[in-house]
Amino acid sequence: MNQKHLETDILIIGGGVAGLNAALTAREAGQEVVIMDKAVIERSGHTSGGIDHFAAYLDTGPAWDTRPAYLDFTGRSARGVTDLSVVEKVYCDELKAAIQRFEDIGCTLRKSDGSYYRTQSFGQPGPWWINFNGKRMKPLLGKAVRKAGCRVLDRVVTADLLVHDGIPCGAAGFHIREGTFYVVQSKAVLLTTGGTNRIYQNPTGLSFNCWMCPANTGDGEAMAFRAGARLANVEFLRMTVVPKGFSAPGLNALVGMGGKLINGMGEEFMERYDPMGIKGARHKLAHAILTELKAHRGPVYVDCRHLDPDALRHLIETLGYDKDTLPDYFKQKGIDLTRDLMEIAASEGMQGGPNEVCGSGIKIDPDCATNVPGLFAGGNSADQCRSLHMAVTSGIRAGRTTSAYAARMSGSGPPIPERLVKEIKERVFSPMQESRSLSWREFEDVLQRTLTEGMGPVRSEWGMKKAWQNLDLLDQWKDQVSAKTYHDLCRSQEVYNMITVARCMITAALHRKESRFGQCHYRLDFPETDDRNWLGQVTVMKDAEGKAKPVFLPIQYE
Amino acid sequence: MPPLISQELCTGCGTCEDSCPLDVIYMDHEENKSYVKYPEECWHCGSCRQDCPEGAIEIRFPLRIMVSAGVVPY
Numbered sequence: 001m002n003q004k005h006l007e008t009d010i011l012i013i014g015g016g017v018a019g020l021n022a023a024l025t026a027r028e029a030g031q032e033v034v035i036m037d038k039a040v041i042e043r044s045g046h047t048s049g050g051i052d053h054f055a056a057y058l059d060t061g062p063a064w065d066t067r068p069a070y071l072d073f074t075g076r077s078a079r080g081v082t083d084l085s086v087v088e089k090v091y092c093d094e095l096k097a098a099i100q101r102f103e104d105i106g107c108t109l110r111k112s113d114g115s116y117y118r119t120q121s122f123g124q125p126g127p128w129w130i131n132f133n134g135k136r137m138k139p140l141l142g143k144a145v146r147k148a149g150c151r152v153l154d155r156v157v158t159a160d161l162l163v164h165d166g167i168p169c170g171a172a173g174f175h176i177r178e179g180t181f182y183v184v185q186s187k188a189v190l191l192t193t194g195g196t197n198r199i200y201q202n203p204t205g206l207s208f209n210c211w212m213c214p215a216n217t218g219d220g221e222a223m224a225f226r227a228g229a230r231l232a233n234v235e236f237l238r239m240t241v242v243p244k245g246f247s248a249p250g251l252n253a254l255v256g257m258g259g260k261l262i263n264g265m266g267e268e269f270m271e272r273y274d275p276m277g278i279k280g281a282r283h284k285l286a287h288a289i290l291t292e293l294k295a296h297r298g299p300v301y302v303d304c305r306h307l308d309p310d311a312l313r314h315l316i317e318t319l320g321y322d323k324d325t326l327p328d329y330f331k332q333k334g335i336d337l338t339r340d341l342m343e344i345a346a347s348e349g350m351q352g353g354p355n356e357v358c359g360s361g362i363k364i365d366p367d368c369a370t371n372v373p374g375l376f377a378g379g380n381s382a383d384q385c386r387s388l389h390m391a392v393t394s395g396i397r398a399g400r401t402t403s404a405y406a407a408r409m410s411g412s413g414p415p416i417p418e419r420l421v422k423e424i425k426e427r428v429f430s431p432m433q434e435s436r437s438l439s440w441r442e443f444e445d446v447l448q449r450t451l452t453e454g455m456g457p458v459r460s461e462w463g464m465k466k467a468w469q470n471l472d473l474l475d476q477w478k479d480q481v482s483a484k485t486y487h488d489l490c491r492s493q494e495v496y497n498m499i500t501v502a503r504c505m506i507t508a509a510l511h512r513k514e515s516r517f518g519q520c521h522y523r524l525d526f527p528e529t530d531d532r533n534w535l536g537q538v539t540v541m542k543d544a545e546g547k548a549k550p551v552f553l554p555i556q557y558e
Numbered sequence: 559m560p561p562l563i564s565q566e567l568c569t570g571c572g573t574c575e576d577s578c579p580l581d582v583i584y585m586d587h588e589e590n591k592s593y594v595k596y597p598e599e600c601w602h603c604g605s606c607r608q609d610c611p612e613g614a615i616e617i618r619f620p621l622r623i624m625v626s627a628g629v630v631p632y
Contacts, residue, residue, distance in 0.1 A: 039579040048579040049603030135608065155581070176581055203630045204622040208580065208599045215579055215601075245626030246619070248602075293630055324604025328617045333624065345630050456632045487581055487596070 001429075002180040006151065007413075008034040009406040011170055011186035013158045014220060016045025017388060018379025018395035019192035020141045021101060025399025027148040031406055034184050035145070036173055038215055038490060040154040042142035046194055046213040046380070047388065050135035052321035054102075054109055055128045055356065055389040056095060058116070064126030067092050070357075073125055075557060077281065078358035080516055080535050081233050083555055086384045087357075089366035094393035101392060105140045108132070121256035122356055123281050133321050134388075156182055157490045158219060159428040161189060161227045161375070162416050168227060168375050169414035172424045176490040179429075183421055187406040187413035188374050190398050191362060192391075193220030195380045196501045198444070198494070200237075200349030201452040204245055207444065211240055211247040211347045217494035218351065218501035220381040224362045225500060225542060229370040232383040232537040232553075233360035234501070235508035236520040237457060238352030239286040244299070244345040248323040251302065251344060252282070253315055254337070259304045261289070262341070263297040281355060286346045287519040290457060293345070301341035309338045349456060351505055352386070354517040359386035363539055368398035369405075371541075374414075376402050383537070431492040436482035440491045443481050446474060447495065451502055455509060457519035464510050471502060503548045508538040511550035560600045560618045561607060565591055567614035574606035574615060 010026050012019045015037035023033045037044045057070045070092065074082050102109050109132045111117055118127035146152060158173040162183070170185040194216030198207060208214040221231055241251050255261075255278045261270050273288040274280040289300050304312055316337060320327045329335075335342050353359040362370055362377035364384060369376050378394035379385055385394045406413075431440075454467025478496065483489040514530035515522045536554035543549040563574070563583075570590035575583045583606055584595040594600070602623075607615040622628075 039581065040576045043577040043605040043609070044579045048577075049601075049605045049608070139609075154576075201631050203628060204620075204626075205628075206598070206620060206622055208601050209620075209623065210601065213579065213601065213603075214599070239632075243626070245623045245628075246602075290630065290632055320604075323602075324608060325602045325617045325619075328604075329619065329623070332619060343626060345626075346632060349632065452631050490581070 004180060005183045006034055007185045008032045010188050010402045011184050012190045012192060013171060014193035015041035016192060016194055016379060017047055017391040020145050021392050021395030022190055022378060022399035023145050023150045024148055025396045026403045027150060029403035031403045033150040035150055036153045036156045036158050038157045038176060041152055042139040047138050049324040050321050051137060051388055052131055052134055053129045055387060056130055057128060069125055074357045077123060078354050079557060081537050082358040083384055086364060086366050090368060090384060090394040090397045091390055094396045097396050098392040105144045107137045107140045119256055121252055123276055135321055153182060157493060160424050161223050162420055163227045164414055164417050167373055167414050169416050172421060176486050179486045181425055185413055185416050187409045188402040190402050191220035191224055191377045191381055192379045193381045196351040196498060199351055199451055199498050199502060201448040202348040203345060209247050211242060211249060212350060217498050219497045221361050222497035222500035224370060225504060227372050227375060228542060229372045229375055230363040230539045230541045231361060231504050232363040232539045233353050234351060234505045234540060235512050235538055236352060236354055236360055238350040240282055240347045241285050241289060241344055242347045244343040246329050247347050248326045250319040250322050250326045254302055254304055257315060258307055259302045262301050262303050263292045264299050265297060283518040283520050290346045299343050302344050303341050304337040312338055351501060354520050356387045359383055367401040368394055431481050431483040431489055436480055438477055438480040438482055440481055440488060440495050444495045447499055447502060455505060458522055458524055459509060460524040464506050468506050471499060474499060504540040507540050507548040507550050511538045560602055562616045562618045563592055564614040567612045568592055569612055573609050573611060577605040577609040579605060
C-alpha cells in the first residue's frame with residue numbers, strides 16, 4: 001500500500017464552508033495549509049448543492065438590527081448552553097469580514113439592485129435572514145482556496161489525529177478510492193467536519209435521505225474526544241419540519257411566509273402549542289407535529305393556499321437555492337402549493353444544538369481553541385456554532401487564531417512517532433480482513449434504531465440506560481464490520497465515529513437531570529427546566545480509561 | 559435509483575464524478591461513461607445535475623419519497 005507524507009503549518013480536516021474560509025484566512029496570514037476532505041471540495045459538505053440564507057444584523061437603524069439585539073436573542077433562546085463571550089468573538093467580531101468574503105469569492109449576498117432580501121423566522125426579533133442564491137457558493141469557495149495555494153487532499157478521509165504526549169502533531173487518513181495512506185504533519189489542526197447527521201433512523205428507512213449532509217458523521221467530534229478534547233451540548237436532539245418522505249430543507253420558508261399547519265381534521269393546531277404559532281422556535285414546530293401524529297390526528301399538512309400566488313410561485317422557484325431538487329419533488333409529485341395542501345412530517349433526528357444560533361460538538365473558547373493545545377474547531381462541529389453565518393465567521397476566526405498559534409512554533413511542529421502511525425494504519429485497514437463479514441449498513445441500522453428508541457424526543461433514565469446496553473452489545477460486533485472497497489472502508493470509519501458520538505450523547509443526556517428546549521432534551525423523569533441547577537453546559541471528555549465522563553460547567557447570565 | 563445519467567448524452571467528461579459529495583458516481587473508463595455505483599447513498603443534492611455540461615442528468619426519486627407512506631418512528 002502506498003504511503004505519502006506531507007508537512008504543513010495548519011491542517012484543516014473537513015473542507016466545508018468553515019474549513020475553506022479558515023484556509024483562505026490562514027493563507028492571507030502567510031501560513032501553509034493542507035485540507036483533507038472525504039469528497040472534492042468544490043462540492044463537499046452540507047452546502048454542496050446550494051444554500052440560500054445567511055443570518056446577519058446589518059446596523060441599519062432599528063434596535064433589532066444590532067449586535068446587542070443578536071446577543072440578547074442568542075442569550076435568551078439558547079439560555080443555559082450558549083456562551084456569549086465566545087459568540088461575540090467567533091460571530092459578531094467577524095461578521096463584516098464574512099460578508100466581505102462572499103463578495104471576494106464572487107458569490108454576493110446582495111440582489112442585483114445592491115440591496116439585501118431579508119426574512120424573519122424562528123422567533124427572531126427581526127428579518128435577520130439574508131436570502132441569496134448560494135447554488136455556486138461552494139464551487140466558488142473551492143476555486144478561491146486552490147488559487148490561494150492551499151494543498152487539497154480531495155477524497156481523503158481522516159482516520160485519526162496523531163497525538164503525541166497530549167499534543168496533536170497532525171493526522172492520518174486514506175484515499176477513499178485508491179487506499180493511499182496519508183500522514184500529514186502540522187503545527188496546528190483545525191476540525192471543521194460538521195455535525196452528526198446520520199445517527200438516527202430516517203423515517204423513510206433511506207439512511208442518506210437526511211435533512212443535513214449524510215457525509216457528516218461526527219468524525220471530528222469522535223477524533224477530538226479520542227484526543228482528550230471536551231464535547232459540549234451533545235445531549236440535544238435536533239429535528240425539523242420536512243415534506244413527508246423527503247428530508248429537504250426549505251419548508252421553513254413557507255412557514256415564514258405565513259403557511260398554516262393543519263391536521264387531518266382540518267384544524268390549525270400550532271396555537272395550541274406555542275403562542276407564537278408558526279413563527280416560533282423550530283423545536284416547537286417539530287414537537288407539535290409529532291404530538292399530532294402520535295395522537296392519530298394526522299396526516300399533517302402545510303396550507304399555503306391563502307398566500308399571494310405570485311409571491312408563492314417566486315418562493316417555490318427559489319426553494320431550489322437551498323435544496324436543488326426540491327422543485328423537482330413538487331413537480332414530480334404534481335404538488336401546486338397555490339392549489340394543494342402538502343403533507344409534512346418531522347424529520348429524522350440529528351445530534352445538534354438547540355437552535356439556529358447555538359450549536360453542539362467540540363467545546364471551543366473565543367479563539368476557536370479546544371482544551372487540547374494546538375487543536376481548534378469551527379463550524380457545525382464546534383459547540384457554539386450553527387448555520388451558515390457561524391460557519392463562515394468561525395472559519396475566519398479559526399483561520400486567524402490557528403495562524404497565530406502556528407506562527408509561534410518554530411521548526412516543523414511536533415515530531416510524529418512511527419509507532420503511532422503504524423497503530424492507526426493497522427486499525428483503520430482492519431475491516432478489510434477477509435475473516436470479517438458484517439456490513440457497515442447492518443451496524444449503522446442498529447445504531448440508528450438504538451438512538452431513535454432511547455434518545456428521541458422523550459427520554460428517561462431507564463430508556464437511555466437500555467440504549468447504553470445496546471451500545472455495549474454493538475461494541476462486541478465492532479470487530480466484525482467488514483469492507484471490501486476503500487469506499488466501504490470510509491463508511492466503516494463513519495459508523496465507528498458515530499458510536500463514539502452516541503456514547504457521548506447518552507452520557508451528557510443522562511447527566512442533565514432536567515428538561516430544556518422542548519423536545520431537544522425532554523426528560524420524562526425530570527420534565528421541568530431547572531435554571532437553578534442547570535444553567536450551563538454538560539461537557540463530556542474521556543477519563544483515564546478512555547470512557548466518556550460528564551462534567552457540568554456553569555455559565556453566568558445577566 | 560437517483561440520479562439518472564443518460565448514456566446517450568454523457569460524453570464521459572467525469573465532472574459529475576467529482577461533483578458528488580457522497581462518492582456515489584463513478585466513471586466506467588472502458589465505456590467512457592459515468593454511472594451510479596451506490597444509488598442508496600444519494601442525498602438528492604443535485605450537485606451532479608447542476609454541474610453536468612451536457613444536461614445528461616435527471617433526478618429520479620426512490621418510491622419511498624414519491625409515495626410518502628409510513629409511521630414516523632419517534
